[in-house]
Amino acid sequence: MSVDTALGHKLKKRLKLSSLNSNSSSKRSSKSSTRRSDGDTNPRNSSKTKVSSMKKKRVYATKTELNEDNHVNEIPRTIWAASKRNQRSTSSFKTTKDAAKAATGVFKTKSPRGDDEKPIRKQSYRKRDELDKNGDVSRRKSLDVPLYKAKRQGFAEKRVSGDGSDIQEDQPRKRKRIRLDPYDTSNKRIDDDVVLDEGRKEKKKNDDEKSVGMSQNAQFRAIQPSQSILSYVEENLLGRRRLNELKKAGYNTELPAPLDNIPQSTSTERERIEESVFRNKMEFFAAANVSSSFPPPPDIPEIAFAGRSNVGKSSLLNALTRQWGVVRTSDKPGLTQTINFFNLGPKVRLVDLPGYGFAFAKDEVKEAWEDLVKEYVSTRSSLKRVCLLVDTKWGMKPRDQELINLMERSNTKYQIVLTKTDVVFPMDVARRAMQIEEKLKANRSIVQPLMMVSSKSGAGIGSLRTALAKIAKFAKF
């Protein structure tokens, strides 16, 4: 290899190296800048650095955009924020001249088109003055107020009358006056926005005084139950109760319908039914969907269970006998569609009646059931007691009253039984009992006392058994 060629190689190598160095240094610098932001693996920190860098960019934008003449090349977006910031700390300015400018709150700028420098705020004032001169008030308004308000104003002004010719005045909307009913404890409110003349006002006042009765709910809450009812509710743990309360009272909450058991029983099994009649096996005897198919009246008493659909008639039969599943029940109203007769041993017959009123059935079918029930209740000679079941939550309904009137006329003995007591508060159970007792106290065929039960918790079931067992023992034919 000659000397020239060797020198040539060396030169080439140097040149390569120098170019490589310049590249790598620029890369390094870019790398180092990226490393500064990305090196931190903590996502929180990285986000922080991002935000802070953004802040820096926003706040110190003036620093980078200042040219040698200490002027800004174009209007920075965040100039107002920057000026405020700079009012507080003048250290970010290169010269004291700038700090003084910042303190006055005026930044000079060169427009991109190369116009003269104009203070930004003064510019906006000038624009406004120009608009005022031209009489363009609406546009001036839009400069004064924020964008969304200006838009709204624009809409209001654009609203035109039917023919579209003249502009309507932007009248404020009439607000409704709302007044609270002093007796209503619910959240319902009465509108009172009608402006009346004096005479009509007086008449309305009188009408209001008459009509402002207490709402049904308020009336119900105002009922004060008698002491005997209250103590009965407490003794039998009627109403919605906490499991803990039942446990404390000594009931075995592992059992279905735990309150239909002797409290403080050490046995894990359910204690046997006190009334021997109800210990007998319940057996289906007959069903009838027309009066002609009623079985002949037996010489044992019949106890029927009547009430609206879904009130819990069939469930009560099962609970009384503790033979769940003998009588079919459903959460769909209208399951029992025929009069079903069940023999409970040789001494008593239980009768499950189809429900009336509310049921998922055609009107004519429901009417047929009702007629069947009415006929059975008013004509059956062996019928010694009708247990009229009333849902504790809903109380008595007009159809219940209808059946009561019929039984009053036909001298059929009936007893009111409040069902599903476990779904309402104990106080409401007592109130419902009091309400019904008050309503029916003048009736002749009603048998006291009013019973309260829950087939689910078993509350009051024992007491009802005792009351019905007496019929089996003492019924006369």
Ligand SMILES: Nc1nc2c(ncn2[C@@H]2O[C@H](COP(=O)(O)OP(=O)(O)OP(=O)(O)O)[C@@H](O)[C@H]2O)c(=O)[nH]1
């Ligand atoms: N929480 C609660 N639910 C009950 C009680 N008694 C019955 N139910 C429920 O009420 C629903 C209706 O019960 P049923 O015994 O079929 O009512 P019914 O009066 O025979 O209804 P119909 O045969 O349609 O007239 C069922 O879902 C029962 O589980 C009770 O004491 N408490």
Ligand SMILES: [Mg+2]
């Ligand atoms: Mg039923």
